[in-house]
Amino acid sequence: MADTHLTARYPRYTSFPTASHFHGGIDGEAYADWLYRLPADRDVSLYIHVPYCDSLCWFCGCHMKVMNRPGPISRFVTAATTEASLVAEAIGRHARVSHLHFGGGSPTILTPQDIAHLMGSLRKSFVIDDQTEIAVEIDPRDLDEAKLDAWAAAGMTRASIGCQDLDPEVQRAINRIQPLSLITRAVEGLRRRGITSINIDLVHGLPYQTVEGLERTLDGILGLSPDRIAIFGYAHVPQLKPHQRLIPTESLPGPAERHAQASAAFDRIVAAGYEAIGLDHFAKPGDALAVAAATGRLHRNFQGYTTDDAGIMIGLGPSAIGELPQGYVQNTPDINAWHKAIGQGVFATARGIALSPSDRLRRAVIERLMCDYRVDVDHVAETVGLSASLVNEAWPRLDAFAADGLIEIVGHRVSILPEARALVQMVASAFDNRFTAPEPMAGRAA
Numbered sequence: 108m109a110d111t112h113l114t115a116r117y118p119r120y121t122s123f124p125t126a127s128h129f130h131g132g133i134d135g136e137a138y139a140d141w142l143y144r145l146p147a148d149r150d151v152s153l154y155i156h157v158p159y160c161d162s163l164c165w166f167c168g169c170h171m172k173v174m175n176r177p178g179p180i181s182r183f184v185t186a187a188t189t190e191a192s193l194v195a196e197a198i199g200r201h202a203r204v205s206h207l208h209f210g211g212g213s214p215t216i217l218t219p220q221d222i223a224h225l226m227g228s229l230r231k232s233f234v235i236d237d238q239t240e241i242a243v244e245i246d247p248r249d250l251d252e253a254k255l256d257a258w259a260a261a262g263m264t265r266a267s268i269g270c271q272d273l274d275p276e277v278q279r280a281i282n283r284i285q286p287l288s289l290i291t292r293a294v295e296g297l298r299r300r301g302i303t304s305i306n307i308d309l310v311h312g313l314p315y316q317t318v319e320g321l322e323r324t325l326d327g328i329l330g331l332s333p334d335r336i337a338i339f340g341y342a343h344v345p346q347l348k349p350h351q352r353l354i355p356t357e358s359l360p361g362p363a364e365r366h367a368q369a370s371a372a373f374d375r376i377v378a379a380g381y382e383a384i385g386l387d388h389f390a391k392p393g394d395a396l397a398v399a400a401a402t403g404r405l406h407r408n409f410q411g412y413t414t415d416d417a418g419i420m421i422g423l424g425p426s427a428i429g430e431l432p433q434g435y436v437q438n439t440p441d442i443n444a445w446h447k448a449i450g451q452g453v454f455a456t457a458r459g460i461a462l463s464p465s466d467r468l469r470r471a472v473i474e475r476l477m478c479d480y481r482v483d484v485d486h487v488a489e490t491v492g493l494s495a496s497l498v499n500e501a502w503p504r505l506d507a508f509a510a511d512g513l514i515e516i517v518g519h520r521v522s523i524l525p526e527a528r529a530l531v532q533m534v535a536s537a538f539d540n541r542f543t544a545p546e547p548m549a550g551r552a553a
C-alpha cells in the first residue's frame with residue numbers, strides 16, 4: 108500500500124484541481140447558475156456534512172464542532188433541508204440521486220427524529236428510490252437500537268464504521284475509547300437490519316501504534332468479515348488542527364515504522380482474501396468496489412474510492428464540497444455563516460474553481476491513474492472530447508520516471524509498475540500543472 112509518509116508531499120487527488128486551489132471568486136450566484144445548467148437527464152450524488160460530534164478525537168482532521176445539546180443539531184437538520192430545497196429550485200427539477208452519503212462530523216449524532224426529518228425532506232427535493240445507495244459514516248460510540256432502526260427505515264444500504272485502532276493505549280492517546288465489542292455490536296445490529304455492505308476504517312501512524320498492535324487490530328476486524336476495509340495514514344498537522352497538539356510528537360511512529368505498519372496491514376488484509384484497491388482501500392472479491400476496480404469503472408471523489416459514476420456531487424452542510432460539470436464549489440466551514448446564508452435563501456458557497464478544458468483532461472487522466480495505476484491518455488482525451496496535446500508538458504517528467512524504472516510508457520499509454528504503485532500520487536502529479544514537485548529524491552520509495 109502507499110506509504111503516506113513518503114507520498115505526503117504529493118496531493119491525494121480526491122479532486123483535480125485540488126481543494127487548495129479553490130478561491131473566493133466562485134460564489135453562490137455562480138453555483139446557482141451551474142445548477143441551473145445541469146443536463147436534464149443526469150443523476151446526481153448527494154453529500155450531507157453533519158458538522159457535529161459529541162466529543163473530540165485528538166487525531167481528527169475533519170471540519171467538526173463538539174456539540175452536546177440537541178438544539179443546534181436539530182437546527183442544522185432544518186437548515187440542511189432548506190439548503191436541499193434551494194438546490195432543487197435552482198436545478199428546476201427533482202433530480203434522481205444515485206448515491207447519498209452522510210459524513211461529517213458524526214451523522215450518528217442525529218436523533219431518530221432528526222434522521223426521519225432529514226430523509227423525509229430530502230425525498231421531497233430529490234428522487235431517492237430503491238436503487239439509491241445510501242451510505243452513512245458510523246461512530247459506533249453513538250449508535251443505539253433506536254438510531255439503527257431510524258437509519259434502516261431511512262433506506263441506508265451501506266455503513267462505514269470508524270475504528271482506527273483497537274489498542275487501548277492508542278485509543279487513550281487519541282481520546283477515542285471503543286473496544287472491539289462496541290464495533291461488533293454495531294456490525295451485528297446493522298446486519299440484523301439487512302444492511303450488509305459494511306466498511307471499516309482504520310488508521311496507521313497513530314501515537315504509540317506498533318506493527319504488532321495493528322496486526323492485533325486487524326485480527327479483530329477481519330474476524331467481523333467486513334466487505335471493505337480502508338486504512339489511512341494519520342496526518343499530524345497541529346499548525347492546521349491545533350487540538351492535535353494534545354498528541355505528544357514523541358509518541359508518533361517515525362517514517363520507517365509507518366512504512367512497516369502500512370506494509371504489514373497490506374499483507375495481512377490481502378492474505379485474508381481481500382483485493383487491494385487504489386491507495387488505501389480493500390474489498391472482498393465480488394464486492395461492487397472490487398468489481399469496479401477490475402473493470403476500469405472505479406472512481407475517486409472526496410469520499411475516496413467509489414463506484415459512484417454520477418460525476419455530479421451536490422454538497423449540503425457547512426464545508427461540504429460539490430462537483431459539477433463546470434467546476435467545484437465549497438460551502439463556508441463556519442456553521443453560523445452557513446446558517447445565515449441559508450436563512451436568507453442564498454447558497455453558502457465560500458469558494459470553488461471553474462474548470463478549464465485543460466483541467467478537465469488532467470482531472471480525467473489523474474483519476475484513471477489513481478484508480479487503475481495506468482492510463483491511455485489518447486483514449487481519455489477522446490472520451491472527454493479534447494486534444495491530448497493539452498498535457499504535453501507531462502511527458503518529460505514521465506520519461507524520467509520511466510528511466511528510473513517506475514513506469515512503462517508505450518505511445519501515450521502509461522502504466523505504473525507493481526512495485527512502484529505506492530508512488531501513484533507522484534506519477535499522477537506529472538499531469539498536475541499547478542503542483543510544484545518536491546526536490547529530487549524527496550518522494551522516492553525507500
Ligand code: SF4
Binds near residue numbers: 164166
Ligand atoms: S468522530 Fe470523526 S469527525 Fe468526530 S472528532 Fe472523531 S474523527 Fe473527528
